Amino acid sequence: MSAVMITRKVRKWERLPGKNTFCCDGRVMMARQKGVFYLTMFLIVGTCALFFAFECPYLAVHLSPAIPVFAAVLFLFVMAMLLRTSFSDPGVLPRALPEEAAFIEMEIEAANGNVPAGQRPPPRIRNVQINNQIVKLKYCYTCKIFRPPRASHCSICDNCVDRFDHHCPWVGNCVGKRNYRYFYLFTLSLSLLTIYIFAFDIVHVVMRSVDKGFLNTLQETPGTVLEVLVCFFTLWSVVGLTGFHTYLISLNQTTNEDIKGSWSGKNRIQNPYSHKNIIKNCCEVLCGPAYPSVLDRRGLMQEDLSNAVTSFAPPSISIPAPQTTKTTAPLIPNEHTPDDAKPSIAASTEKISTHKVKSPSSKEEQPPAPKVPPLASPETDAETSISKDKTY
Structure with a gap:
């Protein structure tokens, strides 16, 4: 058995530790818990689909055709920022x-x-x-x-993230150094889209109620009621989240640092990353350089498969030569022989089998009994008696 050295090339993302999932040959990187992300996609796409189906045809005719166009542009921007936040590397170390x-x-x-x-x-x-x-x-x-400054270990993704802000289940990824600006633009544009849809839902209902009444309007546009409910409950959380992150950006601070109170005035420790200027802080966070990923997810690496593959050579079977026992035993069993020259047990067995095979078929063919000469040695007498018993 000999080990064969076999290697194959694999992408580095296939062997990266942590609890992330990869798609499109390592180009897409997300957390394993993607259920809430799918819910986010469903709410955004579903609400906008109802808006384009029930509100836009009426508003484009009675108000302006720019209303559905602006809504479509805003919707596409929201989806682009969401996917960019969810599918990008947040800054995993x-x-x-x-x-x-x-x-x-x-x-x-x-x-x-x-x-x-x-x-x-x-x-x-x-x-x-x-x-x-x-x-x-x-x-x-x-x-x-x-860990470098401002980095922290995410317990959900099981990775250290540079400039870790928080893990957001709504986008299905961590928010860190490389995707924070896209996350902020997503929350900001989603807030504008929610306000936009909610406002024109109210306008649509009011304009229709003038001619057909409020109840008849709700019956004709059932999707409007669902849009208003979704936007009303979403508006507070999304707008509040956008305002909170606007406050953090103005201080050049992360959510993780704010929760831990790293730069609070109680500890008399000043934030070393703040420029003491709101505009400079916003420019650094939102308009700073795009940092490259340090993972090299699509790079190639050699994987050793020698432990898994083994070649088996056919074993060489050596058959030992049969051991032959040399004997000087005489052919006549009643002849006196010394003890060291007596026939072996194998020879006796062979004689027995020979006598059994060559059994006489008639009395005439039966050989006569050998003549036993008188011997004076008692050992020879014992051998003679044994041979007689075997013969007859």
Whole structure:
């Protein structure tokens, strides 16, 4: 049995750890829990479909044809921002290789020294200075790295995300450094679309009620009632979320930092990332450079399959030569022979089988009994008696 070295090329996204799912050969990256994302898609597409079916034909004729056109443009922009937020890499940081993790562990042990038994080891942190402010870099026990500033580990996706804001189930992905601006534009445009549909639903009902009455109008446009209900309950949450993130952008702060109170005035720690100017903060978050992904999801790597594939060579079967026993036993059984020259048991068995096969068919063919000469040795007498019993 010999191992065969077989390798094959695979994309790096196929072997990435974590709890993400990939589609389109690694171009699409999402979390595994996508049920709420599908609900978001259904609510947006369904509400807009009802608006185009019940409101737009009437409003385009009685008010302006620009109403459905602007609604279509706004709808497409909302869907583009949603898909861009959901399908992009939020800024996942690669995990340390085994060699890198071992080197980091050695550095930590050398820095901490020998910890006495029963005492808790010191926290694994490193201090860096950003804008004259000390920032702590925490060690991730899962990814085996010291997280960069503002990074955090998402428990749902099981990855460290750079400039982690939060995990949003409505978009089915984490919100971080690489997709935060698209998330904010999605919430902002969705708020405008919700207000737009809700406002023209009311206008449509009011204009129809003038001629046909309020109840008759509701009977003729049942989809309008459903649109109003969906938009009314969605409006508060979406608009409130947009306002909250507008506040965070003006401070150049993340949701994670706001929840933990990292830069609150109680700790007398100032935000080292803020420019102390609302316009500059907004420009940095919304108009900053597009950061490339550090995962290289579609890169190629060699996978070793030698442990899984083994070639079996046909074993060489060596048949041992039969052992032959040399004997000087005489052909006549009643002849005196010494003990070391007596016939073997195999020879005796062969004689027995020969006598059984060649059984006489008649009395005439039966050979006469051999003559037994008198011997003085008692051993020879015993052998003679045994041979007689076997013969007859």
